[in-house]
Amino acid sequence: MTLHLYDLAAADPARRFSPYCWRIRMALAHKELPVETIPWHFTEKAEIAASGQIFVPVLVDKGRWISDSWTIANYLEDAYPNSPSLFGGGAGRSLTHYYSTAADALVTAIFRFIALDILHAIHDKDRAYFRESREKRVGMTLESFVADRDARLPAFRDSLMPLRRTLNAQPFFGGDQPLYADYAMFGPFQWARCISPFVLLAPDDPIRLWRDRLLDRFDGMARKAPAYDS
C-alpha cells in the first residue's frame, strides 16, 4: 500500500525544498517503501489539519497521520521492521537522535544565507505569510538578514569542521553505508541547493563530496529533483 507524504513545494510544484521533508524522502527510499508525495504550500494548513498541527512533513499511512520528522523516522523503523534499518539497531537509534537536533541547528545557520531566495521561489500566495513569520522570528527584514552573507560564508564553513572531520574518516556518518543520521544532516544541504543558487560548500569540501554521494543514492532520486547546481 502506497504511503502519502505532504511535501513542501515552491511556486513550481515540482520544486520540493523542505529540509525536514527531504530527510523523510530519503528515509522512505532507504526503507524501500512506495510513496506518493503531495505538493504542499506554506499556507495550505487546512490540508494537513488531520495531523493536529501545521507543519510538514506529514506522512499518511493506512489512515494514520504522522508529523515531525523524528517521529516519522521512528514510526517507519517500527512499522516496517523487515525493511533496511534506518538506525542500525537500538544503540544506533539512540545515537541518531543528536544528529536530528544538530541538523536542526544547521537549518537555522543556513537560513541566514538562503532566506531571501526562498521568498523569491515560493508561491505568490505564500509570500506574505513567509515574510511576516520569518521576519518576526529573525527580528529584521529578510533583505537585511542575508545582506552580508558573502562575508559570513568563511565562518559558516569553519563551523562545519566537526562534520568535515568525520567525513574525512568515513564515507557516511553511518559508516560505509548511509543511515538516517546521514539523511538528517543531508536535509539542510539539499534544502539549500533546491531553493537557492548560493554556493554554500566549496567544490573540494568533504561535506560536499558526501552530499554528492547521497545525491547518487536511490537511482539519483535527490539529484533528479529540481535544484541548482550549487
Next chain:
Amino acid sequence: MTLHLYDLAAADPARRFSPYCWRIRMALAHKELPVETIPWHFTEKAEIAASGQIFVPVLVDKGRWISDSWTIANYLEDAYPNSPSLFGGGAGRSLTHYYSTAADALVTAIFRFIALDILHAIHDKDRAYFRESREKRVGMTLESFVADRDARLPAFRDSLMPLRRTLNAQPFFGGDQPLYADYAMFGPFQWARCISPFVLLAPDDPIRLWRDRLLDRFDGMARKAPAYDS
C-alpha cells in the same frame, strides 16, 4: 594485567583535567578495565616519546603505546570484545565518530572561558609553554582571550541547544545507558569543572543534569576527582 594511562595533571598531581583523557578514563571504567593513571605535565614530552607523538592521552597496554582518544577508544573496543561495548555495535561505532569531532569543537568553545584558569592551575614548569603555545594559537594574550567571558556566556549556552534537545528526550546520547558518545561529550565539561570555578551550565540545564548523571557513574569516579562545584 593493569593498563597505564598518561593523564594530564595540574600543579596538584591529583587534579586531572584533560578533556581527552577524561573520555578515556570513563571508557576504561565502562569496559571494566583496571588502569593505573600516571600524572603527566605538558612539558614532560620525553615521558611519552615511545608513543611517537607529544599529546595525552597515551595508553600503554601489554607494551603497546597508543595515542589519540578516538584511536584508543577503538583499540579498547577491539582488544576487549568481552567487556561492555563502548559503541553498541558496528553502526553505533560509525555513528559515534561524529560525537568525537563535535566534542573537539566544544573544547575549542569552552577554552575561551577557562584558558586563564588553566594557566593559574598548572605546574610552574608548564606555564611558559602553555602561555606561549596557546597565545600563538588564539592570537592574543590569554587575559584578553577570556576578558569578556561573562558577556559571551548566553551565546555559548544557546549554542548547546542541539545537545540540550536530545538530552531532554533521553537520559544519555547512548539511550538509557551511556556509551562512548556520552564520554566524548562529557570530557569537555569535566575538563572545565576540574580546572575552573567558572559556571558554564545553569543549574537546571538538562546538559548539566546529564553531566551529573555521568559524575555518579562508576561509583562516582569523576565526581570524586578534585574539581570545582561549577
